[in-house]
Amino acid sequence: MGNESCFDVVIVGAGFSGLYLVHRLREAGFTARVVDEGSDVGGTWYWNCYPGARVDTKVPAYQFTGTETWADWTWKERFPDRNHIMEYFHHVGKVWDVYPNIQFDSRVTEASWDDVSCHWSISVLNKTSSTSTTLRAQYLVLCTGFASKPYIPPYPDMDKFRGECHHTARWPQSGGVDWKGKRVGIIGTGASGVQATQAMYKEAAQLTVFQRTPNLALPMSNPTMDGEANSALRRDMPDLVKTIRTSHAGFVYNMVPEVTTAVSNDDRLKTYEQLFNSGGLEFWLGNYSDMLLSEEANKLAYDFYHERTAPRIKDPKMAELLLPKTPPHPFGTKRVSLEQDYFEVFNQPHVQLVSLSEENNSIARFVPEGIQTTDGKVYELDLIVLATGFDSVSGGITSIDIKGTGGGGSNIAKKWSGGVYTHLGISAHGFPNMFFTYGPQAPTAFATGPATAELQGDWITTCLRHMRVHGYNKIETNEDAEREWREHVLDVGEQGLFPQAKSWYFGDNIPGKPREALNYMAGMPEYRKRLWNCASEGYSGYTLS
Numbered sequence: 259m260g261n262e263s264c265f266d267v268v269i270v271g272a273g274f275s276g277l278y279l280v281h282r283l284r285e286a287g288f289t290a291r292v293v294d295e296g297s298d299v300g301g302t303w304y305w306n307c308y309p310g311a312r313v314d315t316k317v318p319a320y321q322f323t324g325t326e327t328w329a330d331w332t333w334k335e336r337f338p339d340r341n342h343i344m345e346y347f348h349h350v351g352k353v354w355d356v357y358p359n360i361q362f363d364s365r366v367t368e369a370s371w372d373d374v375s376c377h378w379s380i381s382v383l384n385k386t387s388s389t390s391t392t393l394r395a396q397y398l399v400l401c402t403g404f405a406s407k408p409y410i411p412p413y414p415d416m417d418k419f420r421g422e423c424h425h426t427a428r429w430p431q432s433g434g435v436d437w438k439g440k441r442v443g444i445i446g447t448g449a450s451g452v453q454a455t456q457a458m459y460k461e462a463a464q465l466t467v468f469q470r471t472p473n474l475a476l477p478m479s480n481p482t483m484d485g486e487a488n489s490a491l492r493r494d495m496p497d498l499v500k501t502i503r504t505s506h507a508g509f510v511y512n513m514v515p516e517v518t519t520a521v522s523n524d525d526r527l528k529t530y531e532q533l534f535n536s537g538g539l540e541f542w543l544g545n546y547s548d549m550l551l552s553e554e555a556n557k558l559a560y561d562f563y564h565e566r567t568a569p570r571i572k573d574p575k576m577a578e579l580l581l582p583k584t585p586p587h588p589f590g591t592k593r594v595s596l597e598q599d600y601f602e603v604f605n606q607p608h609v610q611l612v613s614l615s616e617e618n619n620s621i622a623r624f625v626p627e628g629i630q631t632t633d634g635k636v637y638e639l640d641l642i643v644l645a646t647g648f649d650s651v652s653g654g655i656t657s658i659d660i661k662g663t664g665g666g667g668s669n670i671a672k673k674w675s676g677g678v679y680t681h682l683g684i685s686a687h688g689f690p691n692m693f694f695t696y697g698p699q700a701p702t703a704f705a706t707g708p709a710t711a712e713l714q715g716d717w718i719t720t721c722l723r724h725m726r727v728h729g730y731n732k733i734e735t736n737e738d739a740e741r742e743w744r745e746h747v748l749d750v751g752e753q754g755l756f757p758q759a760k761s762w763y764f765g766d767n768i769p770g771k772p773r774e775a776l777n778y779m780a781g782m783p784e785y786r787k788r789l790w791n792c793a794s795e796g797y798s799g800y801t802l803s
């Protein structure tokens with residue numbers, strides 16, 4: 259196929275998944291067009307240009323594994339910042355020569371399946387000219403990622419605020435926000451709130467952080483990487499790639515196989531020390547295998563963490579708000595962030611913490627001079643940073659009006675309004691020839707972006723090749739298969755301590771979103787096995803015609 263608006267595959271999103279997929283599909287001889295609302299590659303990294311944005315997965319787990327992508331690439335730091343990640347995306351885009359396949363500044367607003375011609379019609383709004391065009395494709399792949407739909411709580415009177423207000427994921431690309439000498443308010447203490455706090459406090463005249471749930475953040479140690487460190491990395495890369503491909507989350511480590519209580523106190527403390535000092539997520543995702551399953555194990559880990567971290571906060575009352583002795587949820591059951599000097603920030607006289615809770619004190623409204631809380635206090639501000647997160651995991655997909663065959667609902671948002679149904683977290687009944695990556699019911703938030711992009715991208719490419727070789731033109735997930743997959747995902751999600759926390763892992767952050775495990779939490783090896791078993795069984799759970 260191939261005129262200007264007709265492709266074998268249309269891909270939505272030019273982040274890790276979109277770039278990998280277009281590269282692989284082109285190699286396999288398919289015509290493909292990537293459509294992205296942003297003006298550049300990078301996906302979530304394009305949008306999240308707020309001050310302090312930085313990845314919290316260590317090099318080398320946050321990169322593609324193909325030799326051509328790393329042979330000539332040099333990392334500057336162990337945890338690269340947003341701008342350097344953008345440079346990395348530019349590098350990969352050039353190496354794979356994918357720019358000619360990407361249409362920027364274009365938002366996919368709607369997609370409809372035509373069961374007669376077996377094609378998708380995809381409406382694309384050009385943001386520069388405000389005109390819509392239609393693309394046609396045999397296959398549609400949504401590489402919209404888990405954090406592409408920002409969530410802004412519906413605070414009353416937001417438009418009345420006289421100062422500037424930006425969501426972290428819609429920070430002006432021009433970078434023209436000046437917070438120097440200003441009174442800054444940050445709402446939210448997830449990864450974005452922690453990073454913005456660290457980046458902005460020094461130059462702000464006053465910083466007010468509105469915290470609903472404390473972030474039990476782990477220390478990030480971020481040494482620079484010189485030529486020697488990069489040479490060593492390239493030398494070790496082939497072995498590291500093997501580990502990345504077999505580990506639980508696409509990292510270069512796994513959880514310690516023993517259970518906490520089966521080891522001596524001394525050994526346990528030694529292990530904690532080593533994990534904690536590694537300066538990354540190891541104390542969370544490389545801890546003893548029962549840390550996220552057993553309350554006793556979890557408490558031992560938290561006590562160690564608390565003992566190490568709380569003394570950094572000088573005022574005991576502040577310490578109890580930021581890091582309570584009894585945690586608000588089991589340690590690690592909400593996304594753990596990495597911090598550099600986050601806790602010390604609150605020792606500064608010009609920094610204040612406003613502790614919110616659903617019961618006692620919440621944000622009542624925006625007022626012209628700032629924010630008013632339900633206890634009647636007004637916080638005067640010049641700049642408000644909304645670090646309030648995303649309609650995570652499923653929101654990127656449901657924000658597009660995707661109309662399938664009508665099986666299971668008129669569009670995907672309707673189909674999933676009472677809960678997500680997918681087969682293998684990669685496709686849904688009623689939506690033939692459509693796939694999605696890094697979305698619901700796949701490992702997603704529990705696996706790195708690049709590792710998932712490669713696994714799902716290889717699987718989709720193999721599947722489309724299979725379709726072509728066997729002369730099929732339609733593939734659709736069966737209802738039974740998605741019911742079974744949903745049950746399995748929910749069963750796994752109920753195990754352990756995760757359900758005890760209110761978190762975006764379960765959709766809790768979005769009012770009205772059904773509470774359910776949105777991610778497949780059995781790990782990448784299990785997911786990989788199930789995906790490839792399905793393929794080797796001739797795409798079990800699908801009807802090919």
Ligand code: NA7
Binds near residue numbers: 447451470593
């Ligand atoms: P997160 O992790 O979802 O954080 C959002 C923060 O905003 C979190 O602290 C929320 O508190 C807070 N929030 C949300 N709604 C409100 C309202 N209505 N009032 C007060 N506070 C609110 O998003 P991030 O952007 O920080 O990080 C997303 C992911 O990106 C991160 O996990 C990494 O994987 C990268 P809550 O905790 O819900 O009480």
